[in-house]
Amino acid sequence: SSYNADIWECIASFLDAADLAHLALTARFFVPIAMDERLWKALSLKRLKIGSEAAKFRPHFSWRELYRSAFVTGSHSYSIHEREKHRDWMRIGAFTLVSGKALAAGRLWQRISKSKKMKLDESSALCVVPNVLPGIWIADLHRMRCGGCNLPACTGRMQTLDFRNWELFLHEEFQNRTWSFKEIGVRNIRENCDAAAGAVFDYKRLIDKDTANSGILNFKSWTAKNGNYQPTSRVSPFGAAGCTNLEKNGGLQVKFYAMHAGVDGPVVAIRVSQQLF
Template sequence: MPKRKRAVVTQPQPPQMQKRMRRTKTICSCSSPRFTDNSAGSAFCWYEEDVWTEIAKYLDGKSLVMLATTCRWFHGLIMEGSIWKYACLRDLQVPAPLHVAFNWRKLYVSAFDGSHSYMFRQKEKHIDWMRIGAFSVESSEALLTERLSNPTKLPEEDTMQKMLEACGYCVLDNVKAGIWIADLQLVRCPVCELNTCDGTMQTLDARHIELFLSEGYQNGSWEYEIIGSHDVKKHVDGASGAIFDLKHLNDSPTSAVFNLKSWVGKPNDWQPKAIITLHSVAVNTNLQKNEGLQVKYQVMRAGAGGEVVSIRISQQLL
């Protein structure tokens, strides 16, 4: 028999390992603002001005500043005046004025940085304060009053002092139109110079939004002047003050100020209360038994004969 050839059985050799390719470029998510998926023709640009302008409408001032510090592109977008104008009007809840003398970013900072008039002058007299809000003045006339009742007719006396003494309110002209910010201030007695004096004075303090940015205010050349002062020498239930845009005195929203039951609190509630509408602001603090009040009206003008840029109505117990 022919010899059978031996079958040679060889062990299978392990497949040769492929060389691992070295990555030549690291992945960086910030290398491009453009993301493209596998779909043909689809692309999204992260840096779309219209998109981020719309997003910015939902951010407060602090968030806007934080976004602006992320990169140069966002800084250029967020510093755009239209964004700060929108944020300012949105947060103050007032309509846009016809004209402003400063950029809207500075106006926003001035309105929301926590500053008030007693931070710049008479710091030693200041005790506490409360931001009430903002209102709009469209006309050049304002009604100032210490009585929270709708006047049946406007005063006809020839001087503000006589108006106040006769009916407890007066008409102020040459008021600067635009956005006004109102605060309620509590300060020490201004009659004496003793810091230990326990006497206090309540002040409705309203100012035009541009006041703190104006050179005349910053250098101290604009000062407050008293336009009227008188004493109420009998018991008074509450210390009140109000400012109305005369043009809108009879508007429906303004009537809420005269609905005292809705906001002044119960007679034994001694906490200060305030109300603000689109064209008016008012404050009231219920008082315990007293012998009367001294009421003082002050204004600040933008220079001699200039427009009224700040108004104060103050009450102090006799």
């Protein structure tokens, strides 16, 4: 028997991964259908809730493997490495980086602009990251045990926003820790901070129609009200941000990290960590 892959690609928009697995178990005829890469591509883009720009990228791994690494196994970076530091997490969402240049932000309430006069000094809590691998990126927000704390009951005084190319988990160099994060910047905010907030944007798509329509730069529209300490987040086609309100404090230390695919390779992951002084 034969089947029409185009028809099943359309049907896949109404199915999830479990449906495909059940379909394959009903009859041998459906096994090749359930393995069809076009179906897994449709499922992946649907689950990622990402725009049409992402469909243009050709991954180095199969869509089925990528789906599994993002949603079935691993889930987030700290489920693979450094589990002892991890307390809790939430998925922010997915976006695309297309220009090869990213802007990482450690504060959201100040004006972010693509102007040539953009300040990248200590007070700005901004960091430009060049040579970034284009493609689909996934963003997560994590609550971490602080570096100087060994208390088992620690609820976490450090927040890390983790942004990664979604192919990262499938690379052997990541799994065996050949690739690792290197610190690329530190910003000390020595004043009370109402929130620990951060983001990564495609630098060249920061100020455009898609970003504006997403509302991600209208911070007051999606961040939590005063007194609400649950983290909130927002994604746009070309960026993602997360924010957690804080009680009165003495300021934050913001650190930026990048992971390169080899010595001269592109950046495949970015982290923005924030710890209370």
